[in-house]
Each structure stands twice: as structure tokens, then as C-alpha cells.
Amino acid sequence: MLQEEQLSGKVLDHLGLIASVIDKIGLIEKVDKYLPVSAKYGAKIMMGQRVAAMIQNGLGFMNDRLYMFSAFLENKPVDRLFGPDVTADHFNRPSAKIYSVPTRG
Template identity: 45%
Template sequence: MKVENLDHLGLIAGLIDEIGIVQKINELVGEQPGEIVSPGLVVKAMIINGLGMVSAPLYLFSKFFEGKAVEHLLGTGIQASHL
């Protein structure tokens, strides 16, 4: 059994999905073949990180998502190391 932390980030991710920010950004910027994380998902991850109530530098971005339910927040197949 693997336990991962979700806290209030699930609510934030749900609101982002409901508003459609990821799809809109992907339409405007475009997606490249072979990329694991789309530009819209990166922005979603940045919003989640910003509202995660921690003050860590951006170079520790992937460390923020370690121990969190990344697949639940960002989508199936996405891991903290992809960010």
C-alpha cells in the first residue's frame, strides 16, 4: 500500500480542470509530439505549487510534488520527476 498526500490541492486541481485552463493554454501554445507534460499541465502544476503554502525556490519544483498524489492531481502517467 502506498499513501500519498493530497491536502487541499485536490480542490485546487478540480477548480483548474473545471475552468479549463489546461485546454486553453494547450490550444494557444500548442503541444509538441513526444512531450510528457503539456504546457497547460505545467501551468496547472505551477498554480498548485504556488497555492501549496510553501515558500520553496523554483529549482525545487519537482521536490514539492514528491509524496503527493501527482497522478491524481495532474493526470495518469505524470510523475514528480517529469516536472
């Protein structure tokens, strides 16, 4: 029989749908192609995952700034939304490199 300490729950809300679309169009891989980062320089998550987090934040119906996004993710299944070994703490500061990439019109 399961003990109460063995059970835990996470809130997915509509973020699972958004994550599914991001995955289906290959957005994370496309962003990583233009903005590669390296773990040897201390990167814990890829740029594509950061952009996905920005999209989740923007479509999350919340008014918090991106630097507060890690607090928003505390009760979410972050590994299912952004990939294995990713935690909410990895999203505590946005990257200026993302803003430097020109957009195509």
C-alpha cells in the same frame, strides 16, 4: 490479507481542491490551445499541466522555487492532480514559452 509492502499513502492536502477548480474551468486545455507542444520534440507534459503546476506551487503555501516543485510532489498523487502518466520528475524545469504569451487585460 494485505501485506505491509502492498500499502502506500499519498498526501493530497488542499491541492485536490485546486486541481478540481483547474479542471472545472478547463484551464489546462485553454493553455494547451495557445501553447501546443509535441511529444515528438521530447515534451513529456503539456504546457497546461505546467501552468497547473505553477498554480499549485503558488497556492501550496511554500517558499520553494518552481525547480524544487518535483521534490514537493514526491509524496503527492501526481497522476490525480495533473493527469495519468505524469510523474513528479516531469516538473523539474519551467518553460520560458509560458512567459512569452501575452495576457489579456
